[in-house]
Amino acid sequence: MADWVEACGTDDVEEEDVIRFDHAGRVFAIYRSPDDEYFATDGLCTHEHVSLADGLVMDEIIECPKHNGRFNYKTGEAKGAPVCVNLRTYRVKVEGGAVFVEV
Amino acid sequence: MSRHFVIVGAGEAGARAAMGLREQGFDGDVTLVGGETHLPYERPPLSKDGMVAEVFAAKTIATAERLAEAGVAFRGGVQVAGIDRASKRLAMGDGGALPYDKLLLATGASPRRLAGVEGERIVYLRTIEDAQRLRGVLGAGRHIAIIGGGFIGLELAASARARGAEVTLIEALPRLLSRGVPEAIAGRIAARHLAGGVRLVFGDAIAGIESGAGSATVTLASGMRVEADLVLIGIGAVPNVGLAEAAGLSIDNGIAVDGQLATGDADIFAAGDCASFPLAIYGGRRVRLESWRNAQDHGNLAAHNMLGAGEVGASVPWFWSDQYELTLQIAGLADEGAVTVERELAEGSILFHLSADGRLVAASGIGVGNAVAKDIRLAEMLIGRGARPDLAALGDPGVRLKGLLAA
Ligand SMILES: Cc1cc2nc3c(=O)[nH]c(=O)nc-3n(C[C@H](O)[C@H](O)[C@H](O)COP(=O)(O)OP(=O)(O)OC[C@H]3O[C@@H](n4cnc5c(N)ncnc54)[C@H](O)[C@@H]3O)c2cc1C
Ligand code: FES
Secondary structure: OOOEEEEEEHHHOOOOEEEEEEEOOEEEEEEEOOOOOEEEEEOEOOOOOOEHHHOEEEOOEEEOOOOOOEEEOOOOOEOEOOEOOOOOEEOEEEEOOEEEEEO | OOOEEEEEOOOHHHHHHHHHHHHOOOOOEEEEEEOOOOOOEOOHHHHOHHHHOOOOOOOEOOOHHHHHHOOEEEEEOOOEEEEEOOOOEEEEOOOOEEEOOEEEEOOOEEEOOOOOOOOOOEEOOOOHHHHHHHHHHOOOOOEEEEEOOOHHHHHHHHHHHHOOOEEEEEEOOOOOOOOOOOHHHHHHHHHHHHHOOOEEEEOOOEEEEEEOOOOEEEEEOOOOEEEEOEEEEOOOEEEOOHHHHHOOOOEOOOEEOOOOOEOOOOOEEEOHHHEEEEEHHHOOEEEOOOOHHHHHHHHHHHHHHHOOOOOOOOOOOEEEEEEOOEEEEEEEOHHHOOEEEEEEEOOEEEEEEEOOOOOEEEEEEEEEOOOOHHHHHHHHHHHHOOOOOOHHHHHOOOOOHHHHHHO
């Protein structure tokens, strides 16, 4: 069952950056890639549950701000120590200047 | 015949190297020997969450299943007692022998002991057992004395306060964190501890510590006496070099290795807290780092080079510490700097350290939660590239550091 939730405006996220989105007690991270596409993953690192939105986005990688664990935010794949559990990803669509996440 | 790589020390560096060998496709035998009985575990939480959490749970770096899956033979609770380099065999503490083709020494460091001070109420903090012992005492109505205003002592002070214990921290020098942390940041940390109710005593030496049946008494040179339930000594760490030294390897504030982490013996490498190595970004300055990320980077690099990659380490030192709601992060070595520029952020601030000729050499930041993390990470990349950023741009929070990377 698709349940689309409006997360933010397209301009709320800078290019090659990430913001945090809280919804129904859950934390998500919304990304805008260098080529202007939007992505969404769980918002907390799988190592110590730190908000990834304080981390650095480079190309398709989000780096956790706490200990630099790295994930591919397009696929959710954990890229090595100290993170070994992948991030869950969510489908995203852009409509009328807003970013929607399928939660 | 299958080749056998042996790693001595199952800490951060050793465990990472073992996994790294497999990630690199090594198909010989890998044995990871750990002097502790535990599976490899993370030390940083021992003074932080692990001290505060309701229930103590060690944070394992690699579970038994992961090690087995990777084909790493883990031998815990066994000390390596000696290295016979001529026959390439290790003498094991339990009496056996273990032959190796390549050897990695990842023996870590041990707390520096305060000479002449012994007793039941004196503790150090390095292992799970140490942490559990401390946990048993921290709580309301208890008083702990901490000797040394370094990271371990300060993190423990914050955790002890969180558990309601009284804390007196005694530092021999006039300020906290005099090794590697700029004075402005150390001052901010001191202020936070004072606000948190820690009693800070500066510039006083220890005249004696008596560990009695019911309590311990610390006597200072000034005559001041501090009664405590427990005394934590956090005056630094010394590298575990005994094994290497006895085997005739060269020692220089740690097991001396080159930029590829190789010792003078082509089949023996060293990594992590036990190793001193030349840092390429500072013209080959020899350092020994006690840092979690360095241990990981070294573990990876050692795995590559045990397989003959011939790679020279190029990482920038990086360290963090958590105290109360504050996190400190430092990239590079601040003492390399001659000029300092400050950037004020909404919930933190960063000091950029530049050499006299304008190269960014380090950045130290402190802030609430991860307020400084992104900028410190970008600074780390700039440092790694030998960048000479504009001073005004560094000081202006309106200028995105990411933009400077492209320059
Ligand atoms: C309480 C605490 C908090 C910390 N917090 C931070 C932090 O916030 N940030 C940060 O960057 N760093 C922190 N550190 C430092 C970080 O944990 C270390 O840099 C890291 O653990 C070093 O890893 P290592 O593998 O080199 O050594 P270790 O983790 O010390 O592992 C070495 C292992 O080798 C074993 N060994 C030694 N000799 C032998 C032998 N002869 N035979 C068999 N086994 C042997 C030892 O028993 C030990 O288990 C902290 C350290 C402590 C103790
Ligand atoms: S919390 Fe993300 S890497 Fe540790």
